[in-house]
Amino acid sequence: MWRLFVVLLAGCGAADVGPRSTLTSDEAAAARTACSFTAGTLPGLSLAKDAPLGAQLPIDTLVIIMMENRSFDHLLGGLQRLQPDADVAASDVFNLDADGSKVQRFHQSDYCFDDPDHGWNEVHKQWNNGAMDGFVTVNNADGGKITDGKRAMGYYDETDLPYLHALASTFAVADRSFCSLLGPTFPNRAYMQGASSFGFVGGVLIGDPQLNIVETMETAKVTWHDYYASLPTLATFVDSYAHHTDNTGPFDVFYDDVAAGKLAQVNWVDPELGDAYGAVRNDFHPPGIPQLGDQFLEKTINALIKSPQWPHMAIIITFDEHGGLYDHVPPPTACAPDGIAPVIGANDVQGKFDRLGMRVPTIIVSPYAKPHYVSHHTYDHTSILKLIESRFKLPAMTARDANAEPFYDLFDFDHPALLHPPALPTVTIDAVKQADCDRRFPKP
Numbered sequence: 001m002w003r004l005f006v007v008l009l010a011g012c013g014a015a016d017v018g019p020r021s022t023l024t025s026d027e028a029a030a031a032r033t034a035c036s037f038t039a040g041t042l043p044g045l046s047l048a049k050d051a052p053l054g055a056q057l058p059i060d061t062l063v064i065i066m067m068e069n070r071s072f073d074h075l076l077g078g079l080q081r082l083q084p085d086a087d088v089a090a091s092d093v094f095n096l097d098a099d100g101s102k103v104q105r106f107h108q109s110d111y112c113f114d115d116p117d118h119g120w121n122e123v124h125k126q127w128n129n130g131a132m133d134g135f136v137t138v139n140n141a142d143g144g145k146i147t148d149g150k151r152a153m154g155y156y157d158e159t160d161l162p163y164l165h166a167l168a169s170t171f172a173v174a175d176r177s178f179c180s181l182l183g184p185t186f187p188n189r190a191y192m193q194g195a196s197s198f199g200f201v202g203g204v205l206i207g208d209p210q211l212n213i214v215e216t217m218e219t220a221k222v223t224w225h226d227y228y229a230s231l232p233t234l235a236t237f238v239d240s241y242a243h244h245t246d247n248t249g250p251f252d253v254f255y256d257d258v259a260a261g262k263l264a265q266v267n268w269v270d271p272e273l274g275d276a277y278g279a280v281r282n283d284f285h286p287p288g289i290p291q292l293g294d295q296f297l298e299k300t301i302n303a304l305i306k307s308p309q310w311p312h313m314a315i316i317i318t319f320d321e322h323g324g325l326y327d328h329v330p331p332p333t334a335c336a337p338d339g340i341a342p343v344i345g346a347n348d349v350q351g352k353f354d355r356l357g358m359r360v361p362t363i364i365v366s367p368y369a370k371p372h373y374v375s376h377h378t379y380d381h382t383s384i385l386k387l388i389e390s391r392f393k394l395p396a397m398t399a400r401d402a403n404a405e406p407f408y409d410l411f412d413f414d415h416p417a418l419l420h421p422p423a424l425p426t427v428t429i430d431a432v433k434q435a436d437c438d439r440r441f442p443k444p
Contacts (some may be wrong), residue, residue: 011243016210018042018044018053018054018224019042019044019045020044020045020049020053021044021045021046021047021048021049022049022272023047023049024048024049025048025051026384027048028046028047028048028051028398029405031046032335032403032404032405033403035335035336035399035403035408036403037396037399037402037403038396038399038402039338039395039396039397039398039399040395040396040402041395041396041402042393042394042396042426043386043389043390043393043394043395043396043406044331044393044397045388046396046402046403047406048118048407051390051408052390052408052413053390053393054390054391054392054393055248056381056413057390057391057413058413058416059312059313059314059366059368059391060265060309060312060313061263061264061265061266061267061309061312061313061314061316062193062266062267062313062314062316062387062388062391063263063267063268063269063304063313063315063316064192064266064267064268064269064315064316064318064384065268065269065270065271065297065300065315065316065317065318066189066192066233066268066270066318066320067271067284067293067317067320068185068271068273068284068285068319068320068323069118069185069285069286069318069319069320069321069322069323069324069325070114070284070285070290070319070323070325070360070361071181071267071319071322071323071325071326071327071358071359071360071361071433072175072177072322072324072327072329072359072360072361073088073089073105073155073325073326073327073328073329074108074154074155074156074289074323074325074326074327074357075076075155075164075246075284075319075361076088076159076164076165076168076173076361077089077105077107077154077156078155078156078157078158078159078165079165079168079169079173080160081157081158082158082165082166082168082169083168083336083374085374086168086173086175086374087176087329087374088108088175089105089155089326089327090105090328091104091105092104092105093105093194093326093328094153094436095133095134095135095136095137095152095153095326096133096136096137096280097136097137097140097149097150098136098140103136103149103153103237103399104153104406105153105154105155105326106153106154106155107154107155107156107157107253108149108151108154108155108156108160110151110154111160111288111290111291111430111433111434111437112150112279112287112289112433112436112437112440112441113125113154113286113287113406114151114286114287115285115286115287115323115324116135116138116139116151116152116286116323116324117138117139117323117324118183118184118324119183119184119202119320120182120183120184120201120202120326120342120344120348120349120351121348121349122138122181122359123182123184123322123324123357124182124351125137125138125320125349125350126324126358127182127330127331127358128392130330131330131414132326132327132328132329132330135147135149135153135324135325135326136150136152136153137149137359138152138324138367138409139151139152139324151196152324152325152326153326153368154325155326156290158287160290160291161290161291161292161294161427162294162425162426162427163295163297163298163301163424163425163427164182164293164294164297164361164363166424166425167297167301167317167363167365167424168361168373169365169371169372169424170372170418170421170424171363171365171366171371171373171399171418171421172363172364172369172370172373172374172375172410172411173230173361173362173363173364173373173374173375173410174362174363174364174372174374174375174377174379174407174410175359175374175375175376175378176329176359176375176377176378176379177318177357177359177360177361177362177378177379177380177383178331178332178356178357178358178360178378178379178380179191179319179320179321179322179356179357179358179360179380179381180197180285180334180356180357180380180381180382180385180400181197181201181353181355181356181357182331182351182355182356182357182358183197183201183299183321183357183405184202184203184321185203185321186200186202186203186204186205186236187200187201187202188273188320188321188357188381189233189236189320189381190206190236190237190382191337191380191381191382191400192233192320192381192382192385193212193213193214193233193236193237193374193385194210194212194213194237194397194398195337195382195385195396195398195400195401195404196338196340196353196397196398197336197353198210198338198340199340199341199342199343200331200343201343201344202279202355205235205236205237205238206236206238206239207238207239208239209239209240210237210239211397212240212349213385213388213394214234214237214240214241214242214244214247216320216389216394216395216397217266217388217392217394218244220392220393220394222265222266222388222392222394223264223265223266224247224249224264224265224266224267224268225249225257225263225264225266225267225268225308226247226248226249226267226268226270226315227248227249227250227251227253227254227257227267227268227269227270228248228249228250228251228268228270228272228273229250229251229270229271229272229282230270230272230273230274231270231273232248232268232270232273232274233268233270233273234248234268235248240282247264251269251270254300255303257436258304258306258307258309259303259306259307260308261307261308261309263307263309265392266388269300271283271284271293271296273285275444276443276444277443278438278441278442278443278444279434279437279438279440279441279442280292280434280437280438280443282295282296283296284319285323286323287437287440289429289430289433289434289437289439290428290435291427291430291433294427295427295429297317298426298427301315301317301365301424302424305365305421310367310419311367311416311419312367313366313367314364314365314366314368314369314387314411315364315365315388316362316363316364316384316407317361317362317363317364317365318360318361318362318363318381318384319360319361319362320360320381321357321358321360322357322358322359322360325342327358327359329359331355331356331357332355332356332378333354333355333356334353334354334355334380335354335399335400335402335403336352336353336399336400336402337353337398337399337400338353338398338399340353341353356378356380357380362379363406364410364411366411366418366420367416367417367419368411368412368413368415368416368417368418369410369411369412369418370410370411370412370417370420371417372420373410375407375409375410377405377409378405379404379405379407380400382398382400382401382404383404383405383406383407385397385401385404385409386404386405386406387406389401389406390406397442407439418437
């Protein structure tokens with residue numbers, strides 16, 4: 001089916017701008033909220049009539065860095081001191097433990113802890129119809145082993161993660177950016193690539209051919225590449241990955257390509273995804289040491305800023321899902337991507353694909369990012385797709401990306417105020433904590 005769809009794509013980007021809507025900004029936003037647009041809709045028809053499109057966007061190189069399993073309140077817990085406009089949980093928020101005692105939000109001093117629960121059932125219980133009060137009790141029991149659910153309420157600040165907090169304060173951050181469904185890694189990463197999980201709610205790779213952004217870009221001759229340290233994120237769609245392995249490659253060539261200005265039009269940059277590293281992993285996934293993730297971002301972003309492609313680059317830093325860690329903002333409703341229902345059992349928590357998942361950190365790093373800016377617009381992983389589609393005039397793949405808002409509010413496309421960004425802090429790894437974490441969570 002998707003092969004027929006991408007054949008229909010050929011030639012749709014021939015016009016300089018393409019078909020345009022007649023909607024005002026408010027009308028376009030209302031239409032997207034009402035889920036008015038369907039699969040196949042060109043971006044010019046779902047955006048406002050005066051919104052930039054195609055080459056009108058001064059972005060020629062997109063870089064997508066999707067890290068793992070941390071919520072906004074957990075990872076950017078100290079952001080309000082640097083960026084007062086950011087919506088961060090109050091210090092006195094709490095969840096109740098099973099015995100009725102309060103577990104209050106606290107500054108987490110431990111840099112590694114047992115991976116909190118974040119499956120379909122557990123996340124729905126954490127959400128609890130918007131009460132956001134199930135994080136502690138869900139995480140008290142882990143596979144029959146009693147663990148401390150308190151860890152779900154911890155957060156880090158700029159003393160722990162100086163680079164991430166500086167990025168979020170210097171460039172533009174979205175404090176209403178959510179993952180795409182109330183569930184774990186694989187279905188959320190599927191939304192980042194295909195605007196649907198095609199019914200999957202758990203850790204299943206998608207083996208059957210399905211339409212996704214790789215196939216759409218291939219047909220439109222948009223160049224792309226996935227640089228990976230261990231596992232390519234685009235392998236979520238196994239069929240597409242198998243057909244396009246020439247567009248993926250080990251991370252060791254990434255920095256050379258950056259320095260030489262050889263990045264593709266759209267690029268994914270993947271850290272050490274997978275469970276082969278214990279605590280010494282740089283993708284932020286617990287029990288991974290978050291300072292190593294901060295260091296990965298420092299090295300990667302600093303190299304990109306020095307690239308000859310930087311003047312027309314946009315970097316999207318986000319996280320696939322919250323990893324079972326507390327956030328105080330209830331996820332809003334969302335457009336169901338298609339007619340495919342969740343593949344769940346009678347004893348599972350019942351639900352649909354009509355609500356976003358938990359809030360995750362999302363930062364735009366670009367010369368065109370609004371400096372020291374917080375966007376309160378609602379985004380999810382399909383906003384990444386909508387930005388790609390808007391820049392290269394590609395049709396939507398499902399109703400979810402058709403009605404998604406691209407990250408335009410975080411940009412000032414007329415004024416590259418951060419062409420020469422200020423110096424950012426250096427990450428220093430706490431060697432004592434790293435050694436302790438490596439001892440407690442060694443490589444398998």
